[in-house]
Amino acid sequence: MQEDRFGFKGRRVLIIGGGQGMGEATARLLASLGADLALLDIEVARAERVKSDVEKLGVRAHAVQADVTDETSLVEAMATVERTFGPVDGLVTIIGMAAWSPLVETTTEIWDNDHNRNLRYVFVACREFARSLIARGRPGSLVTIASVDGLRSAQNHGSYGAAKAGLVNLVRTMSQEWAPHGIRANCVAPGGVVTPRIPLGDPAREAAGMANVPMKRRGTTDEIANPVAFLLSDMATYITGQTLAVDGGYMAAGGFSTKLPAPQGKTIGVES
Numbered sequence: 001m002q003e004d005r006f007g008f009k010g011r012r013v014l015i016i017g018g019g020q021g022m023g024e025a026t027a028r029l030l031a032s033l034g035a036d037l038a039l040l041d042i043e044v045a046r047a048e049r050v051k052s053d054v055e056k057l058g059v060r061a062h063a064v065q066a067d068v069t070d071e072t073s074l075v076e077a078m079a080t081v082e083r084t085f086g087p088v089d090g091l092v093t094i095i096g097m098a099a100w101s102p103l104v105e106t107t108t109e110i111w112d113n114d115h116n117r118n119l120r121y122v123f124v125a126c127r128e129f130a131r132s133l134i135a136r137g138r139p140g141s142l143v144t145i146a147s148v149d150g151l152r153s154a155q156n157h158g159s160y161g162a163a164k165a166g167l168v169n170l171v172r173t174m175s176q177e178w179a180p181h182g183i184r185a186n187c188v189a190p191g192g193v194v195t196p197r198i199p200l201g202d203p204a205r206e207a208a209g210m211a212n213v214p215m216k217r218r219g220t221t222d223e224i225a226n227p228v229a230f231l232l233s234d235m236a237t238y239i240t241g242q243t244l245a246v247d248g249g250y251m252a253a254g255g256f257s258t259k260l261p262a263p264q265g266k267t268i269g270v271e272s
């Protein structure tokens, strides 16, 4: 029997967006595998709740507030984590949101907003993470969450899809530039996932949305946390620069998107 094959015991991981949804599921899993956790969230009460839950598993945890769309706020929060909790060996970036907007209706504000909250902050967080590791001469691993919208066309989510496609390329470049420093960078691209923000809806609409998904259902947050933990861990020490679609077979089937009408009451530019 080999213990701690994931290598998380005694390691510190920062989860950006760790207070809810896939971030919360990832936090619970990593804590169960022995990782100490820093949880960053704009809604710090969410991070505090997850922190007190995971501490019951015997790991250390730390909650910190920041708005990732504000570079100063994000960089200062990461510096606070390093100073008060300790330098981290692992980074998971969870946060991302899509505006519902056909391209001809997409203003540059919508475009910039989608890029800020899906791509720009991930670059900033990964850069700060790598700078810290390189300065300390330590290896590390990071995982970011993209989307199948970044792997194929993304009708009505064009700015989001372009930002998520940017993540797929960003992990490739990070993998090349940072391999000499022992830093791995990978990406998980979920298909449809049931989350607190996007709960199960009207069954007919759910079924229509799953028409091109071989497994005919959306995934769970645990089904995203599992591959995130794997890629972050010592079970994946020879994997870097990769994007893993976690999508019930959707991309393998061709990734044909189902054109659903806009959700009722949907306004251009509003998150969906």
Ligand SMILES: NC(=O)c1ccc[n+]([C@@H]2O[C@H](COP(=O)([O-])OP(=O)(O)OC[C@H]3O[C@@H](n4cnc5c(N)ncnc54)[C@H](O)[C@@H]3O)[C@@H](O)[C@H]2O)c1
Pocket: 016, 017, 018, 019, 020, 021, 022, 023, 040, 041, 042, 043, 046, 066, 067, 068, 069, 094, 095, 096, 097, 098, 117, 145, 146, 147, 148, 189, 190, 191, 192, 193, 194, 195, 196, 197, 198
């Ligand atoms: N749900 C899906 O079907 C689906 C599909 C593909 C990809 N994704 C991607 O999955 C990821 C996670 O989605 P989720 O629904 O689990 O997360 P979520 O939207 O619930 O966000 C996680 C946490 O991030 C926090 N947060 C939001 N904006 C923030 C900000 N500006 N600064 C700091 N914290 C902030 C929230 O308070 C929340 O607790 C996203 O990147 C999303 O694009 C989701």
